[in-house]
Amino acid sequence: MTAGVTEQMRVAVVGSGGREHALATVLGRTAEVLVTPGNPGIPGSVPLDPESLGPDVVDLVVVGPEAPLVDGLADRLRASGQRVVGPGADGARLEGSKAWMKELFVEAGIPTARHAAFDEVEPALAFLGTLGDLFVIKTDGLAAGKGVVVTESRREAEEAVRDYLSGAAFGEAGRRIVVEEGLVGPELSVFALSDGRRAVPMGAARDHKRIGDGDTGPNTGGMGAFSPVPGCGEDLVDQIMDGAITPTVAALARRGIDYRGFLFCGLMLTPEGPKVLEYNVRFGDPEAEVVLPRFTGDLVALLAAAADGNLGAASASFDDGAAVTVVCAAPGYPTAPVVGSPITGVAEAAALDGVQIFCAGVQADPDRPGGLLTAGGRVLAVTGQGPDVAAARQRAYDAVDRIHFDGMQVRQDIALSGL
Numbered sequence: 379m380t381a382g383v384t385e386q387m388r389v390a391v392v393g394s395g396g397r398e399h400a401l402a403t404v405l406g407r408t409a410e411v412l413v414t415p416g417n418p419g420i421p422g423s424v425p426l427d428p429e430s431l432g433p434d435v436v437d438l439v440v441v442g443p444e445a446p447l448v449d450g451l452a453d454r455l456r457a458s459g460q461r462v463v464g465p466g467a468d469g470a471r472l473e474g475s476k477a478w479m480k481e482l483f484v485e486a487g488i489p490t491a492r493h494a495a496f497d498e499v500e501p502a503l504a505f506l507g508t509l510g511d512l513f514v515i516k517t518d519g520l521a522a523g524k525g526v527v528v529t530e531s532r533r534e535a536e537e538a539v540r541d542y543l544s545g546a547a548f549g550e551a552g553r554r555i556v557v558e559e560g561l562v563g564p565e566l567s568v569f570a571l572s573d574g575r576r577a578v579p580m581g582a583a584r585d586h587k588r589i590g591d592g593d594t595g596p597n598t599g600g601m602g603a604f605s606p607v608p609g610c611g612e613d614l615v616d617q618i619m620d621g622a623i624t625p626t627v628a629a630l631a632r633r634g635i636d637y638r639g640f641l642f643c644g645l646m647l648t649p650e651g652p653k654v655l656e657y658n659v660r661f662g663d664p665e666a667e668v669v670l671p672r673f674t675g676d677l678v679a680l681l682a683a684a685a686d687g688n689l690g691a692a693s694a695s696f697d698d699g700a701a702v703t704v705v706c707a708a709p710g711y712p713t714a715p716v717v718g719s720p721i722t723g724v725a726e727a728a729a730l731d732g733v734q735i736f737c738a739g740v741q742a743d744p745d746r747p748g749g750l751l752t753a754g755g756r757v758l759a760v761t762g763q764g765p766d767v768a769a770a771r772q773r774a775y776d777a778v779d780r781i782h783f784d785g786m787q788v789r790q791d792i793a794l795s796g797l
């Protein structure tokens with residue numbers, strides 16, 4: 379640790395998607411930022427071994443995705459004396475084991491769906507019989523966001539129980555499952571930043587998980603998002619901080635876990651009040667692309683304070699406007715994305731007022747200097763900002779209209795429910 383937060387710090391962001399592009403953009407307002415491995419659409423991308431990011435290389439490391447956190451990257455970097463935003467492997471169990479997360483909820487009195495964890499078929503099938511008419515089966519371990527079945531069909535639920543527990547569906551990640559009651563209501567994602575003792579709210583958003591308009595078709599990592607969410611203002615966020623996030627940080631601390639990093643609280647707003655569906659131990663994607671552009675202030679100083687375990691009285695502030703992010707996805711996504719198509723119109727779209735483009739699944743086009751080809755399922759996240767959701771939405775879609783690649787999939791109804 380060489381530089382104080384008042385000098386220009388050197389910050390490394392670990393990851394390669396739109397979330398990391400958004401983090402790097404906002405951190406880049408006040409720091410020198412490198413992204414590793416990044417991608418050819420993110421300035422400052424450089425392929426480095428994340429394990430090498432000690433205090434001799436950068437002053438702060440921000441880990442984007444969950445997998446390296448679950449794998450203990452933050453622990454190893456901290457052992458080298460590095461400041462890190464992202465929990466150690468102990469705290470990352472919040473995302474890495476749903477059964478463990480649920481135990482913590484019960485202990486801390488955090489409202490969540492009625493549930494039980496199983497590693498054998500018969501008791502899991504018996505528990506299904508005690509639930510209402512919407513059944514939810516989840517892998518205990520990480521399953522790349524695909525390990526959840528929500529169904530009204532008892533037979534389908536029973537099949538999922540068998541397929542998961544046999545290892546047929548998700549291998550080891552499914553050999554332990556959580557079975558729970560289905561909840562209904564609008565979903566909300568609330569973000570927070572913890573220093574191990576205290577958490578500050580970091581914005582809220584709603585994403586669109588299904589591939590198709592009108593929430594049809596298979597689940598994806600997220601096809602778009604908007605922020606703020608009408609009806610989900612400061613009062614509701616305060617209620618969620620007091621009822622869920624602050625007790626979670628306290629319950630972690632009671633277990634000896636010094637959680638320094640982002641908390642992504644996924645909730646359902648049920649008629650009985652907000653209930654927590656899950657935590658992720660990172661920022662959301664594409665939620666980062668819609669929340670972070672609205673951040674006002676010095677994100678570097680805030681993240682460094684959290685990494686130092688010393689948020690003090692700091693808080694995060696956001697502009698009064700709105701942001702809407704529309705994802706441009708490859709054909710075949712989410713099942714089997716077809717990649718390698720030239721992408722055009724990005725520079726023209728990015729030049730529009732109130733528009734930012736965050737690059738995710740892209741690769742350099744060997745035939746066009748500076749040009750990009752598609753390289754993954756979610757290719758670009760296009761963010762529009764404006765005084766309200768309608769204006770932001772208009773800007774995002776105006777930008778998307780200028781972008782082209784073969785078979786591009788774009789939902790046309792992002793943020794319509796936020797107008």
Ligand code: AMP
Nearest residue numbers: 491514526528558559560561644655656
């Ligand atoms: P999770 O990975 O736990 O967030 O689950 C992914 C998605 O499955 C959530 O965003 C919800 O849309 C849905 N889901 C999870 N748990 C429940 C539940 N108990 N009731 C209804 N839907 C759920």
Ligand code: GLY
Nearest residue numbers: 599600662663664
């Ligand atoms: N958009 C949901 C996620 O980041 O998991």
